[in-house]
Amino acid sequence: MTDFEHYVAEYSPQLTRFCMKLCGNIHDAEDLFQDTWAREFDRIDQYRPSYSFESWLFAICANLFKNSKKLKYNSSKAVFATQEEKERFIRSIPAEEKDVDAYLDLHTAMMELPKKHRLVLVLYYFRSFTQQEIADMLDIPEGTVKSRLNTAKKLLKRRLYDEEDQR
Amino acid sequence: MKKISDERLEKMLTNYCEADSQQTFTFDPERKREKIIPFVRFRKQLIAAASLVLVSVLSLIIYFSFGNINNTPLTVAPSQHKLITPSSTEGGGDDPDQQDGADQNGSKSILQRIRDFFFPEASEESGASSERGGSSAAVSPTEQGNGSAGRSPSRRNPSTIPSATQPSDQSLDPPPKATEAGASTPITEPTTEPDTPPYVPPTEPIDPPWNDPEPTDPPDDEDPWSILPSEGGVMTGAPVEVYVRFDSSLMAGVTGVYCKVYSYDNLIGSSDLYDRSHQAEILDTSSQYTEVLYETPDGLIFRPGFYTFVFYDQNGNELAQWQDYCG
Secondary structure, X not given: OOHHHHHHHHHHHHHHHHHHHHHOOHHHHHHHHXXXXXXXXXXXXXXXXXXXXXXXXXXXXXXXXXXXXXOOOOOXXXXXXXXXXXXXXXXXXXXXXXXXXXXXXXXXXXXXXXXXHHHHHHHHHHOOOOHHHHHHHHOOOHHHHHHHHHHHHHXXXXXXXXXXXXX | OOOOOHHHHHHHHHHHHHHHHOOOOOOOOOOOOOOOOHHHHOHHHHHHHHHHHHHHHHHHHHHHHHHHHXXXXXXXXXXXXXXXXXXXXXXXOOOHHHHHHHHOHHHOOHHHHHHHHHOHHHHHHHHXXXXXXHHOHHHOOOOOOOOOOOHHHHHHOXXXXXXXXXXXXXXXOOOOOOOOHHHOOOXXXXXXXXXXXXXXXXXXXXXXXXXXXXXXXXXXXXXXOOOOHXXXXXXXXOOOEEEEEEEHHXXXXXXXXXXXXXXXXXXOOOOOOOOHHHEEEEEEEOOOEEEEEEEOOOOOOOOOEEXXXXXXXXXXXXXXXXXXXXX
């Protein structure tokens, strides 16, 4: 097994979940997933082992998503492309959480966030990168990362508030 | 009204992330992409098909519109076909385009309508030119009703054909051109051709065939030997056979007999002694008589009257004379 195959086997599950959180549907996520590995394969010679491969991989995926056209990786407005996808999401909700609908709303609200806010939110909460790492990854100031993160949370709260109010 | 708190949002996000991290679902990097959502799957195909349809529709619109402007209509409606037939007596034979603009509002092209809407003056001028096409129909081969109605038949009337010494303006008018305004009907329409070609007066009188100085070389397209009844002739120049018989003693040393033909002392045959076209045929030679048959060349004798046939041998010695009436 080559180094690249080793990387694919090790980081594919993480990259899959990351792409799913960014794109919201399995089809765009699969496109982003494969494009990321294709880009990695092309630039594998530029990788320096002193640098974290995980950061390098997710930086490439994040920039692919950020620099893509508006509808690329975001072609479907469906929160769940299939019923199986929705059931899988519901099964992933912790058992102690009784309010499944709240998580469905959270997922829907995340998919409705603007791309740049969604990207920062997913990198921060789902990949546990620091704000400085996110700034370096996206080549933006750290203050911008903080701003986008706060804006994303405000938008989520507003959406969840409205959902609660309608309910 | 229930407002979600920051702590609740943080907790939900954290739980959501923990649950997500436990997912084992993964993609196969080498698997062929398979899109299930119809719109996603056929998005490019739908866009391409829509673009193709749009381009096709635009092309058809442009083709029909500019086809009418360039006077190359794709189809000719039955009414239009009726209008451009030569037998039509309607005046102002406009071309199909002008007809479209004049009396067939329903068949106006889209560009024509747009042009009429934004440039009414141009459309009025177009209508005026259409009217001019009717009044100046002298240049339109399809128009016979007005304008040039008096001129076109005059060209076909032999009584009004001007002579070469008296040129007329009418006869010197140039023939109608297909590129002129009134003649812009499709050139492939056979009914738009002029009925008769423009008359070109002769510059030199044609000599009568009987004045041809070379009767043995008539023109190919005429029969110069035909005699008018007013001159009393009924012959058509058919060969005349002359049978003579003379003493065989004259034939001593004679190898060939020739004949000269005179009409009232005028030589009408060949002056060449050895012209083989005037050679007689020796039919029979006996101890007493020699029979000779002479056949005049075709067309030599074409007028009734008396002719003298003089026979001579190859040396020019006269052998016999014979006078006969031919008619």
